[in-house]
Amino acid sequence: MKKPGVILAAILLLSAAFAGAQERVPFITLNRLEQRLGNGGDTTFVINLWATWCAPCVSELPHFERLQQTYASKPLRVLLVSLDRKEKHDAVVNFIESKGLKSEVLLLDEKDEQYFIPKISQHWSGAIPATLFVNTQRGIQVFREQEFDYEQLENDYLSIVHQNN
């Protein structure tokens, strides 16, 4: 008679764990991401496109972490958007936990590269790392298909913040 309770508990535990993982790295469609940016007002979004398998992406992640922490009191939002395949969700969660990343991490829920690559930026060939800076209120959108060191990243961010409306 105890068994169903145990199974139920196990199911609850598992689904809680699953929800937790989902919560840490939610899937996001491009439409949802665009809505988020569109609703951001004067927030400057720094959207880093990366993947766990991309070595130069992984080595520049600390710069994005540092930027978010340095300007924590400013309307800055760093979004680390993973291009890992959907099936690799667990691997992404494990990766960011092992690295102790604090930034918001999302997994892009899009398969069709002919749709999402040009929609994120016409300038984007698909190579990663790549980073998009968006401030909707100021009508600013800057795309960089490059690796950053911290100074370059901070300069790009500040040049957007210092642009007049």
Place this chain on the structure above:
Amino acid sequence: MKTIHVLWIGLAVLLSAARPVSDNGYQIGDAVEDFRLKNINGEWVSMASYPAAKGFIVIFTCNTCPVAVANEDRIIALDNTYKPLGYPVIAINPNDAGVEPRESYEQMQQRAGDKGFTFPYLLDPDHVVTRRFGATHTPHAFLLQKVDNVPVVQYIGAIDNDSRGGSPDTKFIEDAIAALEQGSKPDPDVTRAVGCTIKWKKST
């Protein structure tokens, strides 16, 4: 909500005025200058070495990019299918071994041997040919067809529509060659895919 839409239209207008993905390299319809690059067997390869070819599948690929590695079997399959039909694969490694030691000549020989590459795997020191093509990442493919004996770019982009996975439902290069063989133009003639940035030599 309306304001948001207006803003997005504004962004879209900004974007559509933007330049194409790679404005520095060959575009569709451009004639391709011959090159002479060293193969992993020590021999020099140029397109002129293939007088009977109808065209070429030039693919910028490398040892270390997981997406490129995931496409190796597809590249071998393309060469096996299309070399006999007149479109051999020529692979070029665009990466600098000084930046990424696993892209060295010896490692290229090793990788090609391990995988049983059936096609040349060429070095491009100083990225001369890479820049001429305007390759931006690995894997990045260019389909050429000889017109009056001059190779002309007919398709640029991905091998198929699932570069990161292995279950494509559209095979861009195969479709493009089929179109050329029927006397028509590939559609699409430019595609994009997620890949690894080229490891450019550090300027001194």
